[in-house]
Structures are given as structure tokens and as C-alpha cells.
Amino acid sequence: MTVARSGDTALVVDTTRRDSPRSSAVIDTSASHPRDTTVAPQLTTGGSSTPSVGPADLEALKGEGLIIPVAGVAAKDLIDSFDDKRGSERHHNALDIMASRNTPVLAAVSGFVVKMHSSVPGGLTIYLSDPTSRFVMMYGHLDSFRPGLKDGDKVTQGEIIGFVGSTGNANPLAPHLHFQITRNDNMREWWKGTPLNPFLVFRPKG
Ligand SMILES: [Zn+2]
Numbered sequence: 001m002t003v004a005r006s007g008d009t010a011l012v013v014d015t016t017r018r019d020s021p022r023s024s025a026v027i028d029t030s031a032s033h034p035r036d037t038t039v040a041p042q043l044t045t046g047g048s049s050t051p052s053v054g055p056a057d058l059e060a061l062k063g064e065g066l067i068i069p070v071a072g073v074a075a076k077d078l079i080d081s082f083d084d085k086r087g088s089e090r091h092h093n094a095l096d097i098m099a100s101r102n103t104p105v106l107a108a109v110s111g112f113v114v115k116m117h118s119s120v121p122g123g124l125t126i127y128l129s130d131p132t133s134r135f136v137m138m139y140g141h142l143d144s145f146r147p148g149l150k151d152g153d154k155v156t157q158g159e160i161i162g163f164v165g166s167t168g169n170a171n172p173l174a175p176h177l178h179f180q181i182t183r184n185d186n187m188r189e190w191w192k193g194t195p196l197n198p199f200l201v202f203r204p205k206g
Pocket residue numbers: 008009092094095096177178179
């Protein structure tokens with residue numbers, strides 16, 4: 001699978017839209033999400049960083065009761081980096097959670113492993129879905145995967161899935177977890193989901 005070419009993003013959404021041969025497929029308008037029929041998939045193809053996600057999406061996400069996916073990190077330690085620029089045009093669209101190398105990375109919510117992956121920008125990366133496949137969460141720059149974890153495995157909230165690192169294009173002096181949440185508009189094209197700001201889930205008040 002083609003992931004990002006530049007920037008600290010592994011922006012599956014933006015890059016696959018442009019680069020993946022799979023993105024040339026016709027958008028499947030018959031597969032709008034059964035739990036979110038108000039947003040048609042084609043509305044997510046705009047160029048801005050956060051097209052067509054709204055308060056209802058955020059509330060649904062909050063309702064899943066996510067935990068901060070790095071051991072020992074508290075909400076007060078988080079810094080919002082969702083709108084940071086990465087590269088010449090792309091937005092970060094994720095939350096960087098700083099931590100020492102090899103700090104355990106935890107499943108933010110129960111679900112299953114969609115894909116374990118390695119790419120030049122994102123390094124060792126795990127994509128987990130929530131149980132309903134409504135949201136897909138990306139855990140990037142891992143130092144290592146938890147031994148034995150594989151695609152399709154069920155995971156329980158709080159379970160160790162890997163360890164913080166700086167693989168990919170992260171600064172080796174600043175290991176962190178690159179954590180992205182996308183609303184999954186079509187499981188057959190789960191990498192095209194629309195990003196929501198994880199910071200707003202963990203720190204709902206500004
Ligand atoms: Zn990042």
C-alpha cells in the first residue's frame with residue numbers, strides 16, 4: 001500500500017487519494033455508513049484537512065471512552081498538533097504523544113487489527129478499528145510491534161500493541177506516538193477515512 005511521500009504524517013487519507021492505484025476506483029456511493037447517513041462519501045474528497053466531520057462524529061467518538069494510548073501519559077501532558085503543517089501543504093491531522101522510547105503503546109479502545117504496516121514516513125504502524133468499524137485509529141513511529149500481534153487479531157482496550165519509537169521520519173531525539181483517528185466511511189476503503197482531532201477527545205475543554 002502506498003502511504004505518504006513526505007512529512008510526518010503517514011497521511012493515508014490524502015496520499016492514497018492521489019497516489020494509490022486503488023483510489024482510481026469509482027467511489028461507491030451505495031455504501032454510505034449505516035450509522036451516519038448524513039455524510040456522503042464523496043463529500044470527503046475535498047482538499048482541506050478536515051472535510052465533513054462534525055460535532056456528531058466527535059460525540060460518537062467520545063462515547064467510545066478512549067483511553068490515552070501511551071502508558072503513563074495524562075491528558076494534561078497532551079499538546080494539540082492536529083493543525084500543524086507538515087511539508088509544504090499537508091496538515092498533520094493527528095496527535096503526537098511524546099514519550100520515552102519503548103514506552104508501552106496501548107489500544108485506545110477495544111477492536112481489531114486492520115493492518116500492521118511499515119512505511120518510509122510512518123515507520124512501523126498499526127491500524128486498529130473499533131468494534132463497529134466506525135473509527136480507524138493509526139499508531140505510528142513504533143519502535144516495535146508487540147511480538148505475536150497480527151492482522152485480524154482482536155484487541156482489548158488497554159492491551160499493549162507495541163512500543164513508542166521514532167521509526168519512519170520521526171526525530172530520533174524525540175520519540176513519540178503518532179496517533180490518528182479517522183471516521184471510516186467505507187470499510188473496503190478504510191484508509192480513506194476522514195480525520196478527527198484526538199486531542200478534542202482526550203481534552204474536551206480548551
Ligand atoms: Zn505525528
